[in-house]
Amino acid sequence: MPELPEVETIARGLAKRVTGDVVESVWLGQKKEPLKSPASAIVATLEHRRIAAVRRMGKHIVFELEKESVGRTLLSAKSRRSDRKPRGDTTAPTQSSSTPQAEADRSVRPTNNSAQWIVHLGMTGSLRICEPQTEVVKHTHAILRLSSGRELRFVDPRRFGRLSVAQAGDFDATGIEPLEADLDRFLALFHGRKTPIKSALLNQKLLRGVGNIYADESLFRAGLRPRRRASTITRAQLGKLRLAVKEVLKEAIALGGSSISDYVDADGEEGFFQLQHRVYGREGEPCLVCKTPIKRIVIAGRSSHYCPGCQT
DNA sequence: ACTATTTCCTGGATGC
DNA sequence: TGCATCCAGGAAATAG
Numbered sequence: 373m374p375e376l377p378e379v380e381t382i383a384r385g386l387a388k389r390v391t392g393d394v395v396e397s398v399w400l401g402q403k404k405e406p407l408k409s410p411a412s413a414i415v416a417t418l419e420h421r422r423i424a425a426v427r428r429m430g431k432h433i434v435f436e437l438e439k440e441s442v443g444r445t446l447l448s449a450k451s452r453r454s455d456r457k458p459r460g461d462t463t464a465p466t467q468s469s470s471t472p473q474a475e476a477d478r479s480v481r482p483t484n485n486s487a488q489w490i491v492h493l494g495m496t497g498s499l500r501i502c503e504p505q506t507e508v509v510k511h512t513h514a515i516l517r518l519s520s521g522r523e524l525r526f527v528d529p530r531r532f533g534r535l536s537v538a539q540a541g542d543f544d545a546t547g548i549e550p551l552e553a554d555l556d557r558f559l560a561l562f563h564g565r566k567t568p569i570k571s572a573l574l575n576q577k578l579l580r581g582v583g584n585i586y587a588d589e590s591l592f593r594a595g596l597r598p599r600r601r602a603s604t605i606t607r608a609q610l611g612k613l614r615l616a617v618k619e620v621l622k623e624a625i626a627l628g629g630s631s632i633s634d635y636v637d638a639d640g641e642e643g644f645f646q647l648q649h650r651v652y653g654r655e656g657e658p659c660l661v662c663k664t665p666i667k668r669i670v671i672a673g674r675s676s677h678y679c680p681g682c683q684t
Numbered sequence: 685a686c687t688a689t690t691t692c693c694t695g696g697a698t699g700c
Numbered sequence: 701t702g703c704a705t706c707c708a709g710g711a712a713a714t715a716g
Contacts, residue, residue, distance in 0.1 A: 373709065405692080431710080495709055496694080511694085530693045532710060567687060576711075584709065632708095672688070674709065 373632060374493045375431060376550065376581030377624035381643065382499065383433050386524075387426040389501055394422045394440055394519040401513040406497075406528060408490075408536035417487045417537035418516060424486070429545040430580030433499070435489040486540035494532025500525045547580035550617050558614040562602040569605060570598035570671050573617070582617065585630055585652045588677045590617040592651045597683045598669070598676040623648065651677040 374382065395418045400411050407414065421437035428434070491499065502523045508515070514526040514535060526535060536543075548557055561578045562569070572578055573587040582590070591598050593616035596609060605613070624630060629643030632653070646653075650660050655668035655677060664681030 375710095492710085494693090494711085528693095529695070530709090532693065534711090565686080571687085574710085673690085675707095 373495050373583065373585070374497070374629070375583030375586055376428070376621055377586070377627075377645065378629035378643065379431050379433060379493065379581070380428050380625050381629045382493075383426050383428040386433070386499060386501075390423050390518065390524060391425060392423065393522075395419055395437075395516050396519050397517045399515040399517075403513055403531060405531040406513045406526070406533055406535055408534040409538075414489075414514075414535060414537050418489055421487065428581075429543070430547060430549070430576060431492060431583070432543075432545055433491040433493070434543065435491070437487045437489060439485045488538045488540065488543050490534075490536045490538060490543050491526065492534040494528060494530065494534065496530040497526065497528035497533030500527060545580050546577045547575075548578075550579050550581055550621060553579070553614060555611060555614060559607060559610055562605065562610060565602040567602055568599045568671050569596055569602045569613075570674070570676050572602045574672075574674065579617070581621070584674050584676075585632070585649070586617070586620050586624065588652045589620045589649060592678060592683060593620060595683050597678055597680075598671055600684075651679060653677070 398415045398418045400407065400414065409417075418437065420440050422440055423435055424438045425436040426433065427436070491497070493499075502525055504517070504521070504523055506523075508525070509527055511529040511531075512525055512527050513531075513533075516524040518524060526533070548561070553561075562572055565572055567575075570587055570591065573582050573590065574584065588598065590613065594609065594613040596605065596613060624643070624645040627644040627648065628641060630645040630649070631642035632646055651666050654666045656665050658664065659666060659679040659681055662679065662681040664679055666677055667680055668675055668677050670676065
């Protein structure tokens with residue numbers, strides 16, 4: 373389940389491997405859930421663009437795209453190979469075509485040279501660099517054919533992931549980056565909020581990138597119970613929470629994230645931060661500090677783990 | 685303006 | 701062995 377450290381790890385790995393490569397053509401699956409932008413807009417925005425950079429914003433992976441300047445043709449549908457499709461998929465590949473919708477999409481595209489491809493991995497999404505002959509696994513929703521001869525594939529069984537495109541600078545993830553939050557801005561996030569601090573930490577409009585694992589781990593390190601109402605927490609305690617969040621995220625990034633179910637990074641490597649979890653997934657086990665059994669409760673439908681002895 | 689709850693998804697685990 | 705049921709959770713949608 374990719375949260376900020378996992379997404380950071382993946383984005384760094386992808387940056388190393390695809391920066392400078394050019395998207396020659398795009399295949400999109402027929403499932404509509406993963407597509408946040410119209411299929412035609414995604415295809416039109418990606419094709420014939422050079423990947424100038426890959427970075428993370430919150431839990432989003434952002435590919436910075438720029439137009440190829442040499443020998444580019446605007447529409448090259450003929451060069452698109454349509455002979456390869458995911459197995460068992462009999463639907464024709466999605467194409468940017470001349471439907472009224474596609475025309476409308478194209479008409480609103482600005483003429484500037486840069487754009488962005490934004491990927492949210494959801495729960496089970498992954499981006500994989502493959503050789504073309506590699507079997508196209510089930511739940512493959514997008515394939516970008518790169519000029520280097522490789523393919524970048526988006527696979528997501530549960531389809532909570534999202535793909536979208538934006539023109540340069542248009543994409544703006546909500547909330548502030550936890551690793552960049554100064555004390556004043558951090559305090560302001562929670563001021564006057566009656567919601568449980570756990571819910572506030574998960575709210576991407578406040579802080580972006582913190583998910584269930586790192587919220588629980590941060591609250592443990594800060595000594596705060598997940599149900600504590602945000603507005604009842606003192607400035608000093610929030611100060612401690614801010615540092616705890618940063619510390620947890622930095623340590624997790626250093627270890628390549630947490631591999632809980634099947635998470636692997638862009639190189640197929642597992643992360644190791646799960647070995648450092650002090651409360652997440654440890655229900656009933658003794659607290660590593662005070663031996664009190666870790667409790668699990670549900671807040672806003674999310675399992676929340678804490679130590680009744682250490683957290684107040 | 686906030687906050688709380690429901691919904692979307694599939695694979696793996698569990699139970700009978 | 702087979703089949704039903706439950707659970708994981710990010711974020712959008714809906715309800716209060």
